[in-house]
């Protein structure tokens with residue numbers, strides 16, 4: 001049974017998609033069978049792997065509303081052990097469409113159940129909100145990775161996200177836990193980065209990953225070429241950061 | 254009748270809140286009576302002006318559901334000509350609560366109507382989604398400012414946002430127009446920044462503001478002190494960028 005990990009934080013632009021893509025790719029090169037599920041209507045995870053948005057007819061949306069089996073939505077990527085369940089624009093309407101649907105919170109869990117034994121890891125990239133799409137992801141997941149920028153606003157919304165995880169733990173998914181808080185866009189030269197990182201470690205102690213992702217322009221550039229960082233520049237600090245993270249994760253499970 | 258401007262982009266972390274706070278503050282020091290409306294449940298605009306989240310009892314939420322008049326929610330700030338209508342955690346539930354409510358898209362417009370003559374500018378900070386809170390903002394606004402990071406994903410979601418604006422123009426708010434696309438976090442040293450900025454200008458021509466906001470750590474630091482950049486470091490490149498933007502805007506209206 002593969003481990004299902006949601007990458008979530010309602011704060012925008014903190015590196016959720018960059019983490020989901022590059023963690024999944026790093027697990028795949030370690031020959032772990034990995035599925036990346038993109039449940040963000042922005043569909044950035046797909047495009048970061050070179051998948052053109054307007055090519056996607058069937059997406060996670062069709063699996064959520066029960067029109068397709070998730071097996072029919074999954075596609076292969078450049079990496080042998082990495083598959084992708086892409087998003088598309090139809091997902092935007094899903095939150096409003098699902099509001100009055102039956103078992104609206106567990107649709108993704110039901111969709112993934114049929115394929116979870118085919119993978120060692122399933123990574124879910126969430127949108128920047130705590131709506132039904134993120135709730136569905138947290139209801140499906142064994143654990144959640146919370147990327148946090150080393151910037152001021154980072155700590156602001158965290159209590160809200162952790163409350164949501166607790167609510168889900170009480171009602172929909174008793175086994176969910178925090179896999180870890182991941183410090184992203186850490187800038188060595190910037191005092192604020194060090195200060196926020198210290199605050200986060202003091203507050204969350206061993207819940208913070210050892211691995212830290214530095215601010216590294218290669219992580220932006222690789223996306224514009226539709227490649228994960230390890231296929232673009234494996235020696236870059238960004239690539240090393242995510243390979244470290246994958247190692248840290250594999251050592252636990 | 255004050256000009257109502259929404260700051261919107263469903264892509265997360267592009268500088269919506271930083272733009273809303275610092276544009277509003279720059280207009281206020283030019284002695285334009287300005288109201289900053291925070292309709293993002295993350296309530297970052299309030300905290301960027303030193304307003305503690307847990308102090309807010311009445312927020313924009315109570316004006317949206319009709320429990321309070323927006324006048325009772327508005328509070329003063331450190332700047333004489335800048336008022337704030339703060340957000341709080343109650344707003345998170347608003348999207349689901351409003352789905353089946355009457356006139357769910359025009360609640361904010363109705364709430365603002367009673368005070369719009371008291372201000373020269375009303376700036377609305379939107380959440381990173383195209384849900385009912387952003388739809389309410391676009392339905393209330395005369396125009397919309399779209400902050401765009403000079404990064405790869407920036408262009409990805411833009412067509413989706415522009416489609417939403419057009420839909421609103423056809424049905425709910427015929428007079429809305431694009432005030433401008435604002436290039437944010439522009440990094441002089443970074444090739445990708447220049448490339449994306451060129452692409453955006455080639456594509457959107459005169460719809461792109463002349464003013465460009467540079468990547469400037471002071472814009473992050475000032476937030477941790479609860480001050481707009483011009484009260485934190487008026488000589489910084491970040492402050493100059495937003496003062497330029499305010500000038501450009503005032504020259505038009």
Ligand SMILES: Nc1ncnc2c1ncn2[C@@H]1O[C@H](COP(=O)(O)OP(=O)(O)OP(=O)(O)O)[C@@H](O)[C@H]1O
Pocket residue numbers: 011012013014015016017018019040042044126127128184185186213214215216217219220221223238263264265266381402404405406407
């Ligand atoms: N470590 C890093 N160094 C430099 N740039 C980064 C890094 N991580 C992410 N970025 C860039 O920052 C921007 C935001 O990252 P990303 O899109 O992964 O965040 P997100 O949390 O998924 O955003 P959203 O909230 O919109 O889903 C992107 O342009 C990305 O290329």
Ligand SMILES: Nc1ncnc2c1ncn2[C@@H]1O[C@H](COP(=O)(O)OP(=O)(O)OP(=O)(O)O)[C@@H](O)[C@H]1O
Pocket residue numbers: 010011012013128149151152153154264265266267268269270271272293295297379380381437438439466467468469470472473474476491
């Ligand atoms: N020009 C800039 N230079 C450096 N840092 C910036 C700049 N503009 C914004 N930031 C920082 O980048 C982060 C994202 O900015 P901000 O919160 O304003 O974006 P947003 O679009 O409002 O995010 P969300 O989608 O979560 O609402 C913040 O930590 C902010 O301090």
Ligand SMILES: [Mg+2]
Pocket residue numbers: 016017018040044126127
């Ligand atoms: Mg993302």
Ligand SMILES: [Mg+2]
Pocket residue numbers: 269270271293297379380
């Ligand atoms: Mg914001």
